[in-house]
Amino acid sequence: xxxxxxxxxxxxxxxxxxxxxxxxxxxxxxxxxxxxxxxxxxxxxxxxxxxxxxxxxxxxxxxxxxxxxxxxxxxxxxxxxxxxxxxxxxxxxxxxxxxxxxxxxxxxxxxxxxxxxxxxxxxxxxxxxxxxxxxxxxxxxxxxxxxxxxxxxxxxxxxxxxxxxxxxxxxxxxxxxxxxxxxxxxxxxxxxxxxxxxxxxxxxxxxxxxxxxxxxxxxxxxxxxxxxxxxxxxxxxxxxxxxxxxxxxxxxxxxxxxxxxxxxxxxxxxxxxxxxxxxxxxxxxxxxxxxxxxxxxxxxxxxxxxxxxxxxxxxxxxxxxxxxxxxxxxxxxxxxxxxxxxxxxxxxxxxxxxxxxxxxxxxxxxxxxxxxxxxxxxxxxxxxxxxxxxxxxxxxxxxxxxxxxxxxxxxxxxxxxxxxxxx
Numbered sequence: 001x002x003x004x005x006x007x008x009x010x011x012x013x014x015x016x017x018x019x020x021x022x023x024x025x026x027x028x029x030x031x032x033x034x035x036x037x038x039x040x041x042x043x044x045x046x047x048x049x050x051x052x053x054x055x056x057x058x059x060x061x062x063x064x065x066x067x068x069x070x071x072x073x074x075x076x077x078x079x080x081x082x083x084x085x086x087x088x089x090x091x092x093x094x095x096x097x098x099x100x101x102x103x104x105x106x107x108x109x110x111x112x113x114x115x116x117x118x119x120x121x122x123x124x125x126x127x128x129x130x131x132x133x134x135x136x137x138x139x140x141x142x143x144x145x146x147x148x149x150x151x152x153x154x155x156x157x158x159x160x161x162x163x164x165x166x167x168x169x170x171x172x173x174x175x176x177x178x179x180x181x182x183x184x185x186x187x188x189x190x191x192x193x194x195x196x197x198x199x200x201x202x203x204x205x206x207x208x209x210x211x212x213x214x215x216x217x218x219x220x221x222x223x224x225x226x227x228x229x230x231x232x233x234x235x236x237x238x239x240x241x242x243x244x245x246x247x248x249x250x251x252x253x254x255x256x257x258x259x260x261x262x263x264x265x266x267x268x269x270x271x272x273x274x275x276x277x278x279x280x281x282x283x284x285x286x287x288x289x290x291x292x293x294x295x296x297x298x299x300x301x302x303x304x305x306x307x308x309x310x311x312x313x314x315x316x317x318x319x320x321x322x323x324x325x326x327x328x329x330x331x332x333x334x335x336x337x338x339x340x341x342x343x344x345x346x347x348x349x350x351x352x353x354x355x356x357x358x359x360x361x362x363x364x365x366x367x368x369x370x371x372x373x374x375x376x377x378x379x380x381x382x383x384x385x386x387x388x389x390x391x392x393x394x395x396x397x398x399x400x401x402x403x404x405x406x407x408x409x410x411x412x413x414x415x416x417x418x419x420x421x422x423x
Contacts, residue, residue: 054253054274068117069098069316073422074415076104083409084290085383085402087115091315092416093388093395094423096327098319107284107401109295118314120270120283121399122300124377126384127273127311128239130321132174132360133337134258135246136345139170140338143249146171146359150241153248155203158210161219163227170245172228173238174359175349179228180210180238183221193380197275198302202244202254205304209237232353239360240305254307265334266320271313273306283312284401286381295402298381309379315397322374322386325361326393346373346390366396367414378403385413394420 076088087105091098101117138144144153149167151157158168160179172178184190192198192205208214209222216222224231243254250257255273263271272278280300289295302310320331325345329337337345345359356363363371364387374387383404388395396416398409 052247052251052253052256054255070100072100072102072416072419074102074412074419076102076412079408079412080105083400083402083404083412085400085404086287086292086295087119087284087401088398089115089117089119089121089284089315089400090396090398090412090416091117091319092420092423093319093323093326093397094393094420096323096331096393098316098323099423100419101315108297109285109287110297111281113281115284115401117316118270118282120278120312120314121384121401122284122286122309122379122382123311123313123318123384123386123399124309124379124382125236125239126318126375126377126386126399127307127309128242128360128377129325129375129386130258130262130311131239131243131246131254131307132345133321133325134254134262135170135174135242136337136341136359137261138246138249140341144170144245146174146344150245153245155248156207156211160223160228162223162225166227166229168228170242171349171359173235173242173245175232175354175357176234176238177229177232177350177353178235178238178241179224179226179231179233180235180241181222181224181233182235182237183209183216183218188216188218188221192303192305193301194303195299196302198304198306200304202240202247202304202306206237206241206244229350230353232350232357236308237305239308242360243305243307262321262336265336266317266324266331268313268317268320271311271317273310273312275300275302275310275312278312286379287402288381289402290405301380309377315399318386318397319395322388322395322397326388326390326395366410366417369414369417372417383409385409387413389417396420 072092086109087107090102092100103115103117105115107113107115107119147169149169168178209216224233246257247254258273286298287295288298324331324336328339328342329335345361347358348355361373363373369389372387372389377384381402384399386397396413398413
């Protein structure tokens with residue numbers, strides 16, 4: 001889901017102004033993230049459940065990045081004008097390794113900084129795959145069952161008004177069948193976006209959004225008019241809840257949990273859900289606009305439900321995560337997930353509701369590749385795709401620091417998958 005809201009233009013890291021006036025009603029699009037509105041409140045109000053403080057290091061250890069690989073034959077320079085973004089980065093995975101990368105354009109126009117293979121991008125809803133894997137490491141440890149009700153793991157209670165006695169389960173959250181939806185009303189979910197890392201705790205926002213009496217609570221805006229497990233509605237708030245459940249179970253902040261269980265074991269040395277530890281000279285600036293003459297920097301935005309869309313990493317490092325999942329949970333002797341759990345995440349869970357949806361990961365198609373598994377994302381100044389074909393384990397990753405033309409991005413994905421057959 002994405003939104004058409006006020007454009008946010010930032011001349012610098014904390015200097016933002018809205019150029020679109022009051023945000024209009026949202027327009028549903030595809031499986032991405034919501035748009036942004038400037039000026040989010042620093043505190044959602046009400047009694048909050050908060051969450052454990054993050055111990056993510058103040059500076060990420062740059063360390064050795066994944067080794068350089070060959071340049072892909074597919075030229076991204078020719079694609080920039082077609083996709084209408086300032087910069088692009090891509091990679092192809094084959095035979096359990098990253099076989100080539102491709103880059104084009106500018107990571108930061110104002111600083112005249114080009115995209116390089118190790119440029120860090122924000123990945124929008126592709127982030128949800130990492131969130132799901134992080135949570136499922138706890139499933140492997142027997143910390144919960146997929147069909148458990150979530151209220152047994154939370155410091156507050158969540159009830160769907162249409163069916164107050166029907167529990168929301170982990171499986172329903174992982175398949176967007178929980179009846180938790182985004183409230184598109186001005187001043188609610190969209191206005192949680194703000195420059196930098198959100199100062200609103202994940203748990204505080206969720207409690208205020210989902211519990212009667214909370215500042216953002218709305219029986220009709222926060223929930224679908226139907227019972228959990230009966231309605232399919234893509235939910236960013238629901239994905240944020242997955243991260244908070246992981247926090248509640250472990251008493252560890254979600255960003256630290258992902259660092260400890262996924263990023264460090266996989267050698268993803270410059271990866272985080274938080275902006276603070278990054279050297280911003282190494283991070284691509286997101287941009288609005290459809291041409292070189294109209295590109296405007298959005299700034300580096302954050303929001304409370306960061307597990308649903310604020311993964312920041314480079315293509316080569318994300319390739320290690322994707323390769324791990326392609327290999328059913330293991331890479332270079334490091335097992336992140338059990339093979340059985342990785343298989344369950346690939347399985348279509350509720351075919352009568354959505355015949356493409358596994359546990360967060362879902363099936364899509366690109367040309368002759370009719371059943372590839374992965375996720376895409378879009379957010380203010382960000383678009384991304386990460387997919388692999390289980391038939392031959394060819395994987396393609398593509399990200400831009402703008403809001404690309406979808407048909408052109410699909411065409412480019414088809415070209416990259418075609419190139420994968422040559423390796």
